[in-house]
Amino acid sequence: MFTSPSQGFMDFFTETFQISQSTPPSDLYRSVYSEIEEVGWKHLVSFERDPSSVNFSVIDENERKHILEIRLPQNYPESSPSIAADVPYICEFKWSMNSRLKDIVQQFQQLLQKLQKFWSTMDSIDKNLLVIYPKQPTLACSYRQIYLGNDCCLLLFIDAQNPTSLPGCRFLGLNTTTEIIRKKWQRNGRKWSNERSFIENLSLLLETNIPGCTTTFQKEEWEIECGICYAGQLPLGDDSQANNGEYPDYTCDNPCCQRAFHTVCLRDWLRSITTTKKSFDVLFGSCPYCSDPVAVKINAS
Amino acid sequence: MTSSSAPSRKALSKIACNRLQKELVEWQVSPPAGFKHKITDNLQRWIIEFVGASGTLYAEETYQLQVDFPEHYPMEAPQVVFIPPAPLHPHIYSNGHICLDILYDSWSPAMTVSSICISILSMLSSSTEKQRPADNDRYIKNCRNGRSPKETRWWFHDDKV
Numbered sequence: 407m408f409t410s411p412s413q414g415f416m417d418f419f420t421e422t423f424q425i426s427q428s429t430p431p432s433d434l435y436r437s438v439y440s441e442i443e444e445v446g447w448k449h450l451v452s453f454e455r456d457p458s459s460v461n462f463s464v465i466d467e468n469e470r471k472h473i474l475e476i477r478l479p480q481n482y483p484e485s486s487p488s489i490a491a492d493v494p495y496i497c498e499f500k501w502s503m504n505s506r507l508k509d510i511v512q513q514f515q516q517l518l519q520k521l522q523k524f525w526s527t528m529d530s531i532d533k534n535l536l537v538i539y540p541k542q543p544t545l546a547c548s549y550r551q552i553y554l555g556n557d558c559c560l561l562l563f564i565d566a567q568n569p570t571s572l573p574g575c576r577f578l579g580l581n582t583t584t585e586i587i588r589k590k591w592q593r594n595g596r597k598w599s600n601e602r603s604f605i606e607n608l609s610l611l612l613e614t615n616i617p618g619c620t621t622t623f624q625k626e627e628w629e630i631e632c633g634i635c636y637a638g639q640l641p642l643g644d645d646s647q648a649n650n651g652e653y654p655d656y657t658c659d660n661p662c663c664q665r666a667f668h669t670v671c672l673r674d675w676l677r678s679i680t681t682t683k684k685s686f687d688v689l690f691g692s693c694p695y696c697s698d699p700v701a702v703k704i705n706a707s
Numbered sequence: 708m709t710s711s712s713a714p715s716r717k718a719l720s721k722i723a724c725n726r727l728q729k730e731l732v733e734w735q736v737s738p739p740a741g742f743k744h745k746i747t748d749n750l751q752r753w754i755i756e757f758v759g760a761s762g763t764l765y766a767e768e769t770y771q772l773q774v775d776f777p778e779h780y781p782m783e784a785p786q787v788v789f790i791p792p793a794p795l796h797p798h799i800y801s802n803g804h805i806c807l808d809i810l811y812d813s814w815s816p817a818m819t820v821s822s823i824c825i826s827i828l829s830m831l832s833s834s835t836e837k838q839r840p841a842d843n844d845r846y847i848k849n850c851r852n853g854r855s856p857k858e859t860r861w862w863f864h865d866d867k868v
Contacts, residue, residue: 559728
């Protein structure tokens with residue numbers, strides 16, 4: 407099959423071959439196969455031999471699909487396998503000499519059941535509030551940055567074990583505005599009640615209706631960010647300025663970079679450094695990310 | 708000027724404020740390993756604590772960085788200094804000023820507080836001897852009036868450390 411294998415490759419090949427010779431005997435695999443069968447072959451996503459790991463797909467009661475990765479140690483089943491999955495936390499698994507893979511899957515299903523309340527809380531945040539970050543949260547992700555209006559954001563850290571309790575939070579924004587909101591939050595902290603929904607609690611503590619995803623600015627506007635100011639829409643101080651609210655309108659030509667910028671930001675940056683060259687009304691400089699040439703008109707608007 | 712190392716403190720522009728908020732969120736979600744942002748309500752001055760990397764001359768030593776942002780960040784670099792006692796390093800002066808090109812001439816808005824921190828840590832980690840720059844005393848004398856390191860004309864003569 408390999409017409410002219412290099413010496414290095416042959417060394418590598420023999421080495422791997424020897425390793426796989428010394429890895430657990432096929433007896434072990436036979437028993438693992440039978441354990442997979444107990445879980446059900448239809449749940450098996452993949453089975454790797456070296457290092458050994460078995461991936462199962464598990465559907466929870468709300469039809470969310472989870473991949474459970476079970477890594478088998480060399481001396482399986484004497485030592486317990488380790489597991490990995492896209493969940494906010496993994497509880498301790500019980501394992502004994504007589505345990506089998508199906509016991510792990512079962513314990514994982516119990517964990518999923520416990521986590522339903524957490525995911526429904528996260529879903530309610532994603533559905534009802536304007537989530538700025540993360541844009542595509544994983545199931546394990548237990549924080550959200552939401553927009554409160556007036557250039558103010560709230561970073562919420564939800565306790566996955568107790569999702570309806572008062573979340574940890576950080577206010578981000580201009581000091582004066584955040585100070586007012588922070589005080590409200592502290593004053594109303596005791597009003598948080600597990601009887602109310604998460605969103606209701608949040609509006610109660612902040613004494614305001616929180617902008618939802620139906621607000622005038624759509625989520626897409628946050629999608630492409632300028633590589634300099636990090637904003638989707640240009641946040642200039644003076645609302646009367648012509649460029650306010652503009653989207654990134656310049657993209658680096660380098661196909662490996664393709665960073666987006668507001669022409670205004672890029673122009674301001676090029677103006678602020680001494681290496682920029684000017685010819686007629688065009689500024690020539692380099693992309694802050696990849697250093698490829700960029701050019702913008704001085705009177706860009 | 709009375710304040711020690713603070714630059715003339717003009718409030719952050721709206722663009723700077725917006726960008727810093729995003730950097731702070733990113734930091735809180737995935738901070739550079741070994742670094743801790745001390746929580747204050749001041750977006751314009753960050754105090755960052757870190758521990759020297761293990762296996763280096765600065766292992767297990769804790770240092771604090773003070774990062775001050777100019778009104779027009781990120782068009783301008785932030786001012787980054789060590790809060791004394793500063794680590795003994797051939798590019799770090801005893802008043803906390805750091806001779807590192809990305810903080811001055813080589814700054815670009817593509818960099819972040821986080822990337823600066825990583826550069827400073829790697830500068831410390833690659834050091835082979837704990838000593839002050841040769842011109843430390845002269846430099847400190849020149850800075851006595853509370854001059855910002857950004858007003859210094861730096862010579863980046865050595866990129867080995």
